[in-house]
Amino acid sequence: xxxxxxxxxxxxxxxxxxxxxxxxxxxxxxxxxxxxxxxxxxxxxxxxxxxxxxxxxxxxxxxxxxxxxxxxxxxxxxxxxxxxxxxxxxxxxxxxxxxxxxxxxxxxxxxxxxxxxxxxxxxxxxxxxxxxxxxxxxxxxxxxxxxxxxxxxxxxxxxxxxxxx
Amino acid sequence: xxxxxxxxxxxxxxxxxxxxxxxxxxxxxxxxxxxxxxxxxxxxxxxxxxxxxxxxxxxxxxxxxxxxxxxxxxxxxxxxxxxxxxxxxxxxxxxxxxxxxxxxxxxxxxxxxxxxxxxxxxxxxxxxxxxxxxxxxxxxxxxxxxxxxxxxxxxxxxxxxxxxxxxxxxxxxxxxxxxxxxxxxxxxxxxx
Numbered sequence: 001x002x003x004x005x006x007x008x009x010x011x012x013x014x015x016x017x018x019x020x021x022x023x024x025x026x027x028x029x030x031x032x033x034x035x036x037x038x039x040x041x042x043x044x045x046x047x048x049x050x051x052x053x054x055x056x057x058x059x060x061x062x063x064x065x066x067x068x069x070x071x072x073x074x075x076x077x078x079x080x081x082x083x084x085x086x087x088x089x090x091x092x093x094x095x096x097x098x099x100x101x102x103x104x105x106x107x108x109x110x111x112x113x114x115x116x117x118x119x120x121x122x123x124x125x126x127x128x129x130x131x132x133x134x135x136x137x138x139x140x141x142x143x144x145x146x147x148x149x150x151x152x153x154x155x156x157x158x159x160x161x162x163x164x165x
Numbered sequence: 166x167x168x169x170x171x172x173x174x175x176x177x178x179x180x181x182x183x184x185x186x187x188x189x190x191x192x193x194x195x196x197x198x199x200x201x202x203x204x205x206x207x208x209x210x211x212x213x214x215x216x217x218x219x220x221x222x223x224x225x226x227x228x229x230x231x232x233x234x235x236x237x238x239x240x241x242x243x244x245x246x247x248x249x250x251x252x253x254x255x256x257x258x259x260x261x262x263x264x265x266x267x268x269x270x271x272x273x274x275x276x277x278x279x280x281x282x283x284x285x286x287x288x289x290x291x292x293x294x295x296x297x298x299x300x301x302x303x304x305x306x307x308x309x310x311x312x313x314x315x316x317x318x319x320x321x322x323x324x325x326x327x328x329x330x331x332x333x334x335x336x337x338x339x340x341x342x343x344x345x346x347x348x349x350x351x352x353x354x355x356x357x
Contacts, residue, residue: 020325026234027333030227037219045217064308111343116255118347120181133182134216137348141220144343148336154307155332159325161312 003028004035005149008067009156017160031152038142039075046135049079052142054101055108057089059146062112068146068153100129104139111143169257169351171281173274176261180349184212194218201225213348224340231330231337238323238330241270245293246300246331248277249285250338253304258351259342292321300335 005028011017021028039052057072076085088095092109096102103125110117126136169176185194187206194215198205201221205211214221232243244267251259264281268274279287285301295317302310318328345351 020329023326024230024234024237024329024333026226026230027329030223030230033223034220034227037223041219043219111347115343115346122347123181133213136182137214137216138220140344140348141214141217141224144340145224147343148340151303151307151336151339152332154310155303155328155336158310158312158315159328162315165312 003032004071005031005152005156008071009153009160010067011156011160016163017156020159031149034145035149038138038145045138046132047138047142050076050081050085051101051104052138053079053081054085054089055104055139055142056146057086058092058105058108059112059143060150061089062109063147063150065150065153068150100131103129104131107139108143111140112147169353171252171257171260173261173264173268173278173281175265175354176258176351177354178208178210178258178345178349179352180209180213182213182348184209185215187212190215191218193222197222197225209349210345214344228337228341231333234330236326238327238334241267242293242296242327243330243334244270245296246334247338247341248280249297249300250304250335251342252280252285253301254338254342254346256338256342256346258345259338261351291317292323295321295323296331299331303332303335304339 005011006018006021009017011021039056040049044052053072053076057069057076060069060072073086073089076089084097085101088097088101088105093102093105096105107122107126110122123136126139131139187195187198190198195206197218198211198215201211202208202225205215211221214224232247233240244263247263248260248267251263260281264277268277276289276293280289280297285297289297299314299318302314315328318331323331
């Protein structure tokens, strides 16, 4: 399976950056593993594959990572996400096609921009649109993972730029 | 009772959602808890995260590799980066845990006390300044960074592998802070 970080960052096999990452194989393995269990789990339980791709895409859009957004946009389409979901990822909760997705996207935007502003009432709102504790944990892990991924990609980009200079 | 602010004292964390009852946990959940942290089976945070056992099963070994994996950036400097990120994001619980780890490793609790009290712009030696500044930028505006942001780290002597570790440590706390800050809250142990 393609390593998502390498693919999105454009890290070629045999490049110095690939060799550097290979010195820490657990970081590579479990970063990819986290992506896979959050975006393409064996058991998606209460959060659909399209919802997962939508959430990840929204964060890539908010964090202005064009290549990562392209990756998750392709994923969203691959799991059956229609144009309305692509538009919702671009515009946020106000363009969501359902109250459930509006609640989820509102939570995504809050966690991405201002994690310190969250309150128990926000989780009540998610419970109110039919999500359970397990689903909320999944969504929170996914949002937080993509926030990690955006920064890891940014850091690797700096190393690549430095090597080219 | 007001929420605890930034402190070197140990805090507890309460979940805003129902956690998994350890007596009802599946064998897979127990296995993932046991490889996460020795105390995970009594931790509300881990008992909450184990609702999604597959996600925690990947995240825990990643977290442990980022913070404790061999070679690369010295452990105390990984802790420093995570405290800087937690101070910026406002995660008093994360900052308290990792400030104490830094203090144990360096025997310099006063450095952490100042960072917690005054914020990430507090006076630091050149190498720590470079680590904290890099972590702060990666937290606040990752897309606006350029290769020039690596220069202070290079001047302070950081190798490629050390910088790779620093990137992972600071990024990991974009993750950790968000879970801790949005699924529950820190409480003083005496409150319980």
